[in-house]
Amino acid sequence: MARKVAIIASNGSLFDAYKVFNVATAAAASDSEVAIFFTFEGLNLIHKEGHKQLPIPEGKEHYEEGFKNSNVPSIPDLVEMAKELDVKLIGCQMTMDVMGLEKEHFVDGIDVGGAVTFLDFAENADVTLTF
Amino acid sequence: MIKTDKVLDAKGLACPMPIVKTKKAIGEVEPGQVLEIQATDKGSTADLQAWAKSTGHQYLGTKEEGDVLKHYLRKASEAETKEESSYPHVINNDELKTKLGNEDIVVLDVREPAEYAFSRIPGAKSIPLGELEERMSELNEEDNIHVVCRTGNRSDRAAQILSEKGYKNVLNVVPGMSEWDGETEND
Incomplete structure (x- = not known):
């Protein structure tokens, strides 16, 4: 049985996006079954426009150059890759309701669900991570 | 030169790209064949060893040539x-x-x-x-x-x-x- 990795993404900066998508794509490429639950600011990471211009945390702007120099993939690229590798992206319904967002405000191919949808997957996960 | 069946160029790519590309490339070789992965990401040596362990493929070793790391993997066969x-x-x-x-x-x-x-x-x-x-x-x-x-x-x-x-x-x-x-x- 494939290893299962469950990730909760609840923060919305560029750094958070890299933490989430790097681990998710690496795990998926290692034949793990991966699901990410995006909640609160974490929804930025899959917002159609938002995920293309995620903010760098205040005072850390100087990292921008480092990102360029190390040739790290862009967040939109990582999102595409995650989808290609069958990573399950779950948007939190309750947060979306609070923020007045609909499924079409997000990148294509996401699922929308409540906490139980994620818990159902996480119940027998081998690795659970929160970012 | 070590003889291999396929060479993957992952030079200049940062984590997790070498692994993601490796995953794709291994799907393109036959069981028992050898894949060479060329990377400059210094973390790729440890990553590929761990990747091989979790996927069941055989990590053969790594050779360093200048800045380039050449990793060798053999695709597992049942x-x-x-x-x-x-x-x-x-x-x-x-x-x-x-x-x-x-x-x-x-x-x-x-x-x-x-x-x-x-x-x-x-x-x-x-x-x-x-x-x-x-x-x-x-x-x-x-x-x-x-x-x-x-x-x-x-x-x-x-x-x-x-x-x-x-x-x-x-x-x-x-x-x-x-x-x-x-x-x-x-x-």
């Missing part, structure tokens, strides 16, 4: 994980160890060149299983041949081929290099 042996004349690793240096024997290593390059029994002769039929003339029918691979499966097939062609003194070494704790050499 047949090899099955313990199946039909050639009746076998010898175990320990028995072979005591013979080395004391008896006039030929150690024939039938693994892929990349596997042979990273670790082999000193003095072993390399003929990959796939080339055995055409290169058989490099062996004498009277030679005392000890065939070795990683787990004893490819060498089993090689031993059968040799004995069918009239080679009289052929032994299959079991299990082979996967558990070899004697001396080794490499390129």
